[in-house]
Amino acid sequence: xxxxxxxxYSRMLTELTLAFHIIFATIGVGVPVMIALAEWRGxxxxxxxxxxxxxxxxxxxxxxxxxxxxxxxxxxxxxxxLWPSFMRIAGQAIALxxxxxxxxxxxxxxxxxxxxxTWDRFKKKTTHLLLMIPIVIGSSASAFFITTLNxxxxxxxxxxxxxxxxxxxxxxxxxxxxxxPTKVSHVLASSYTTSAYILAxxxxxxxxxxxxxxxxxxxxKLTVTxxxxxxxxxxxxxxxxxxxxxxxQPEKLAAAEWHFETEREAPxxxxxxxxxxxxxxxxxxxxxxxxILAHGTPDGEVTGLNEFPEDERPPLYIHYLxxxxxxxxxxxxxxxxxxxxxxxxxxxxxxxxKWLLAAIVAAGPLAMITIELGWFFAEVGRxxxxxxxxxxxxxxxxxSAHVDTMLLLFCLLYLVLGVTVVRVLSKLFRNYDVIQExxxxxxxxxxxx
Amino acid sequence: MSYELLGITVxxxxxxxxxxxASVDFGAGFFSYYSVLxxxxxxxxxxxxxxxxxxxxxxxxxxxxxxxxIVGFFPETAYYYGTALLIPGSIAIILxxxxxxxxxxxxxxxxxxxxxxxxxxxTGLLIPASLSTVLTISEGGYIEERGxxxxxxxxxxxxxxxxxxxxxxxxxxxxYISAMFLTYYAARAKDQNALEVVRGYAxxxxxxxxxxxxxxxxxxxxxxxxHFAGMLNLYWMFAASLICFLxxxxxxxxxxxxxxxxxxxxxxxxxxxxxxxxxHLPYVLYPYINIYEGFTNETMAAALIAAFIAGLxxxxxxxxxxxxxxxxxxxxxxxxxxxxxx
Numbered sequence: 001x002x003x004x005x006x007x008x009y010s011r012m013l014t015e016l017t018l019a020f021h022i023i024f025a026t027i028g029v030g031v032p033v034m035i036a037l038a039e040w041r042g043x044x045x046x047x048x049x050x051x052x053x054x055x056x057x058x059x060x061x062x063x064x065x066x067x068x069x070x071x072x073x074x075x076x077x078x079x080x081x082l083w084p085s086f087m088r089i090a091g092q093a094i095a096l097x098x099x100x101x102x103x104x105x106x107x108x109x110x111x112x113x114x115x116x117x118t119w120d121r122f123k124k125k126t127t128h129l130l131l132m133i134p135i136v137i138g139s140s141a142s143a144f145f146i147t148t149l150n151x152x153x154x155x156x157x158x159x160x161x162x163x164x165x166x167x168x169x170x171x172x173x174x175x176x177x178x179x180x181p182t183k184v185s186h187v188l189a190s191s192y193t194t195s196a197y198i199l200a201x202x203x204x205x206x207x208x209x210x211x212x213x214x215x216x217x218x219x220x221k222l223t224v225t226x227x228x229x230x231x232x233x234x235x236x237x238x239x240x241x242x243x244x245x246x247x248x249q250p251e252k253l254a255a256a257e258w259h260f261e262t263e264r265e266a267p268x269x270x271x272x273x274x275x276x277x278x279x280x281x282x283x284x285x286x287x288x289x290x291x292i293l294a295h296g297t298p299d300g301e302v303t304g305l306n307e308f309p310e311d312e313r314p315p316l317y318i319h320y321l322x323x324x325x326x327x328x329x330x331x332x333x334x335x336x337x338x339x340x341x342x343x344x345x346x347x348x349x350x351x352x353x354k355w356l357l358a359a360i361v362a363a364g365p366l367a368m369i370t371i372e373l374g375w376f377f378a379e380v381g382r383x384x385x386x387x388x389x390x391x392x393x394x395x396x397x398x399x400s401a402h403v404d405t406m407l408l409l410f411c412l413l414y415l416v417l418g419v420t421v422v423r424v425l426s427k428l429f430r431n432y433d434v435i436q437e438x439x440x441x442x443x444x445x446x447x448x449x
Numbered sequence: 450m451s452y453e454l455l456g457i458t459v460x461x462x463x464x465x466x467x468x469x470x471a472s473v474d475f476g477a478g479f480f481s482y483y484s485v486l487x488x489x490x491x492x493x494x495x496x497x498x499x500x501x502x503x504x505x506x507x508x509x510x511x512x513x514x515x516x517x518x519i520v521g522f523f524p525e526t527a528y529y530y531g532t533a534l535l536i537p538g539s540i541a542i543i544l545x546x547x548x549x550x551x552x553x554x555x556x557x558x559x560x561x562x563x564x565x566x567x568x569x570x571x572t573g574l575l576i577p578a579s580l581s582t583v584l585t586i587s588e589g590g591y592i593e594e595r596g597x598x599x600x601x602x603x604x605x606x607x608x609x610x611x612x613x614x615x616x617x618x619x620x621x622x623x624x625y626i627s628a629m630f631l632t633y634y635a636a637r638a639k640d641q642n643a644l645e646v647v648r649g650y651a652x653x654x655x656x657x658x659x660x661x662x663x664x665x666x667x668x669x670x671x672x673x674x675x676h677f678a679g680m681l682n683l684y685w686m687f688a689a690s691l692i693c694f695l696x697x698x699x700x701x702x703x704x705x706x707x708x709x710x711x712x713x714x715x716x717x718x719x720x721x722x723x724x725x726x727x728x729h730l731p732y733v734l735y736p737y738i739n740i741y742e743g744f745t746n747e748t749m750a751a752a753l754i755a756a757f758i759a760g761l762x763x764x765x766x767x768x769x770x771x772x773x774x775x776x777x778x779x780x781x782x783x784x785x786x787x788x789x790x791x
Binding site for chain 2: 065070076077080084093106114118121134424
């Protein structure tokens with residue numbers, strides 16, 4: 001079929017590993033925040049339901065952390081194995097955030113170990129909650145550091161390249177490059193949103209299945225409220241990211257919007273199909289939309305794709321990724337809004353209608369899909385560069401002859417891990433029902449619901 | 450001390466840290482599974498779990514720290530090792546992934562699943578074997594640069610008796626270090642049954658460990674004469690290592706001072722490991738990368754070292770807290786009531 005091409009297979013393998021890792025990384029960044037929130041509310045209100053919520057979430061969380069750690073190790077090593085020429089440069093320019101990331105991870109790992117085994121060990125309940133602070137800081141800080149690295153690949157700064165040798169290096173300028181603020185905040189906010197929705201989906205699923213225990217209602221309220229706040233933040237930052245792209249990576253924005261000619265008052269195109277000569281069919285055009293997205297004014301000038309040589313343009317299918325991701329993001333904010341609206345109206349007897357519960361259940365997986373879409377958009381959108389303006393992907397890949405075999409092996413590995421993780425998690429919660437646990441803890445009396 | 454030397458010393462220290470904690474971890478996983486097979490599960494399984502559960506994640510970080518650090522300080526290593534090690538590296542990743550996740554699955558998820566235990570027990574011995582080949586490769590002779598392409602000479606590695614002796618050493622010393630640690634831990638837990646079992650393991654694996662150490666020591670002579678000469682210059686370190694070994698085994702044999710015994714085990718490996726490393730300098734990969742030519746930018750080196758020092762201020766107290774709570778807390782070690790997991 002296709003000829004063996006190490007560049008192609010290296011890209012596939014990296015995509016596969018990252019796509020798999022990002023699921024667990026997102027949970028790893030967001031869920032600690034939710035656990036901390038629940039435990040904090042438990043202490044504040046004295047309501048044992050919240051504390052139990054935190055405990056049960058933690059139990060599932062450890063399993064996902066384990067997979068997150070091992071896939072993170074995989075991507076860390078694969079960077080050198082698959083992209084040796086890139087790492088030769090990156091090692092000099094951006095070793096600092098990589099290095100700091102391991103420290104953040106170290107702190108998180110240590111305190112997670114402590115947190116797990118000290119639920120009943122301290123006299124003051126807040127002491128245990130305090131252990132959560134380094135976990136939250138550690139997980140968010142590792143997301144921060146690793147995202148600065150990715151931001152650097154999009155807008156490399158802080159060095160000059162002379163005949164393949166890096167000169168005039170400024171580690172901090174490389175780390176805090178123009179892409180860093182929007183990228184990092186978007187990654188953090190979207191991870192929090194997604195994790196909150198995944199936990200919300202679990203509670204909504206239980207309620208939909210007929211359980212109407214107060215425990216699930218509290219869980220739903222806590223998670224959806226948090227998810228709504230986070231999703232608004234994500235959307236706001238997403239808008240800033242658009243303005244960032246217009247200024248620093250116009251080719252990515254232009255490809256995402258099928259915007260070919262540089263012009264003012266540029267429209268925003270939703271959906272559509274691209275014809276033979278790049279004319280757009282069946283798309284919905286919003287006048288001035290793109291100019292507003294890019295510059296905040298209807299007459300802002302947006303750079304078109306034709307300004308770039310053909311071999312430096314990203315593939316045009318990223319338009320669909322971009323559209324879908326934005327649409328799903330809107331859905332997430334809307335679901336949260338509807339839920340809060342209803343619970344304001346029906347204070348006291350919060351009976352959430354079935355359709356809304358179903359919408360929340362759908363929001364969990366959808367949020368994760370949105371994360372994947374967002375990353376695919378961001379990464380494919382910077383093709384053909386690995387270091388925009390400095391190094392192309394094709395020059396960075398390994399020359400080894402066995403990348404295809406490795407791709408197969410890793411496919412198998414992730415398949416096995418994915419299946420087992422789902423099995424273990426569902427078994428974990430099914431075998432130890434929350435009602436049973438409440439009875440054994442003395443929160444709930446036996447026999448009653 | 451120059452930046453280069455400081456950098457490699459820091460990295461070597463983390464690798465040594467990994468050697469110790471990972472050996473305890475890998476060996477414990479194996480013993481744990483072995484105890485299930487031989488029906489001695491209730492004797493030692495519990496005590497192993499009690500130690501491993503809070504620390505398994507930390508172990509992994511030592512390794513990540515090392516390979517991130519080495520690419521940071523010596524970016525050339527990414528190029529040579531990265532290109533050459535695709536297959537062994539990927540295999541090591543897969544083994545680590547299986548072990549890490551199946552450990553969590555069997556500890557926090559399906560507790561009775563023997564299949565999960567087998568996966569993490571067995572990989573515990575394969576990982577040190579696969580990782581130790583990198584040390585063999587660093588001696589030179591297995592990587593060749595031909596026409597701008599870095600090639601890895603598989604056949605030569607697989608047919609070299611030296612490389613197999615390193616693998617042997619890695620496996621037996623994992624079992625030895627782990628058993629020595631568990632002996633100490635069981636003694637602290639005042640668990641006589643477990644103590645008897647793991648003490649037996651410790652004595653059993655001490656002989657093969659020291660024998661294979663000699664084998665590797667001698668093997669370096671033909672593999673890399675320059676390295677061997679360097680080691681002879683540092684002969685006192687290897688002699689000290691041997692003495693520490695004898696003290697450790699003597700303590701365990703006489704059933705006393707298990708804590709001191711484990712400290713001597715750590716010293717035994719510290720002397721041998723640092724002696725081996727110091728003699729290998731200035732090469733990181735003979736003869737392609739030495740620490741002076743393959744070094745990163747001065748600015749980056751300074752930034753990395755500053756980050757490292759700042760990191761230590763967070764890391765050392767945290768590790769201390771972890772050890773206080775789980776390793777040196779008599780109540781926890783002995784498994785008294787207040788240490789249930791969440």
